[in-house]
Amino acid sequence: MSDATAPDPIDRLIRKAAASPRVIGLGGGLPSEKQFPRKELAAAFVAALKRQGSPALQYGWPEGQEPLRVWIARRLRERGATVAADDVIITNGAQQAIALAAGLALRKGAPIAVEDASYPAALDLFRSRRLRLTSLSEGRAAYLMPAVNNPSGMALSSAARATLLARRVPLIEDDAYADLNFAGRESRPFLADAPDRTYHVGTMSKTLCPGLRVGWLVVPHSRRQRAVKTKQDVDLQANSLAQAVVDHYLSNHDFDARLRVLRRFYQRRAARLSEAVHKTLPNWTFDFPAGGFCLWIQTDAAVDEKRFLERAVAEGVSFDLGSTFLRHHDRREPNRLRLSFSYEDPTKFTEGVRRLARAWRWAVKSARAR
């Protein structure tokens, strides 16, 4: 991949690091390629092409293919929500679902509540749309990852949950990591408790593979026609091929068994990375995640995070800048950062954290010298 088109120096650095086999990747939050079911997807593709009329290659309707919407609705019903297949719109990944929901739920310039730390591409989108980010106790709508937050890996507290339900504002519920709660707890979605104002976002990116770009959006009944029309306006429809492949895969494999494997797999990786951090950087603290792909680190010093990242990449390790996840970033506070255990070979975790520790010592020293 070329990096000449990257919008800023940090983006260029991140791309360079991602492209280099020398750099141990603790940034990015990508799912493990070891868990991509390649053979099964190839078989699904071949089967999809044999179907009469080749719906996998032809145009489809803006709301997406029905069998997939039936499957999604059924799973949400199992978690307590009253959802029919017709309530589901297939999107080009979760990000498009968030973008559509934000457009439906809020006017430009309106305040939107987000968790103190949240998904950077959603925060970026809201800022681009000139929505004002507020705490969960304010805002005309809220964006949340209540089942498993990115970056913290934690569920929303029941107190915050109760407050949000009482406030009666539209809720954009990003459920991207819900199936990757390590204990296999199927949390009750906001969609079950506030169906008239919840925009529920889901995706196959974390549990199957992101390159398929299969996500979905469930909107309140009253917004359904508007949502389908908007989906048609922005790109006509989601990828027919990817929908057909996912549908065929789900019809022929035990997805719950797959989820059990993934949970154990990522939990083991979380434990290995945790151990390495505790041992090598004992002053850094974090809660062991309840699910997801990452550790959300609290450090004990305030350094220039971009220079820290540059140094880390020079040492041969990458991480994600804490500031990109924060609703409100104060440079005088001790840094935060996100470390991903999902993607990199775990036998490299110890060496990766050692390199990170060297870069951190350098960054702390530089900060003190100024």
Added chain:
Amino acid sequence: MSDATAPDPIDRLIRKAAASPRVIGLGGGLPSEKQFPRKELAAAFVAALKRQGSPALQYGWPEGQEPLRVWIARRLRERGATVAADDVIITNGAQQAIALAAGLALRKGAPIAVEDASYPAALDLFRSRRLRLTSLSEGRAAYLMPAVNNPSGMALSSAARATLLARRVPLIEDDAYADLNFAGRESRPFLADAPDRTYHVGTMSKTLCPGLRVGWLVVPHSRRQRAVKTKQDVDLQANSLAQAVVDHYLSNHDFDARLRVLRRFYQRRAARLSEAVHKTLPNWTFDFPAGGFCLWIQTDAAVDEKRFLERAVAEGVSFDLGSTFLRHHDRREPNRLRLSFSYEDPTKFTEGVRRLARAWRWAVKSARAR
């Protein structure tokens, strides 16, 4: 496909007609499934999955995969434009490229020039965004299909071309059917003559298959970073799998040979449908298209077009309502309609046009009776 989610009665009718094997499909404008290279795409998929790191299944960068952008840039250079791979952004089909371009080129409420008849999903999008549709001699920007217009199948006149170049407004150039000019004429794109203000839109939907949702947008250099950021905001990136499949297909097959086959194929179908219409509905007029998928019909009476369509579907034939293509629709004018020769089995054209003629006679009679 379910029709319960369709936004209005006409949409429900169109969906019902599309789902019924009894209805001869002269509406819709879909490419022929006979021309989908299924085996070749399946082989491309299997090959893509074997690549190290499975980029076909993993996240990618917002601008899309480089090999595909290299191919697109090269083809545009062959048509006279100065384009590098980094100028190209892969989109989720041409519609997303149009939506991104409209967002970059115009503010809400601004006037946008369009041809008298144009692509309905673009017109719908502009109306949703509250852009005001104007003739080509006005507007703060223009949206055009200069190589092969949909629905007319004709190229933009050189007079209109010169006027637009002289006006110096941003141009959204929709090149969707350019490769399907029957004579194989590779027209010079606006991108070659006005690169500083042309948003060039292309797609694989007409020449390979639409279900892959592989389109692209070339933006003026000065808008590039903003365009990539917006693409990231709306859905992170285009489908990795589809990009890998298309790239592999293009690397291993002669695309120009494919285009020659397609041109002959669609031209023959155009001739067969033209003949049927001339014979059975001699009062209807149209220019034989220079390319594309459709005939753009001028009728000789003003009828209620929705009731005409209902009657046609009851007779067992579908077509596309002329009003959806028109910048300005006057119900007192003789109706227009679009007939597609691209999708339906051509041995059904004669019978399809007979059914259409019965519905038309009924509609004209009903109009006179009121």
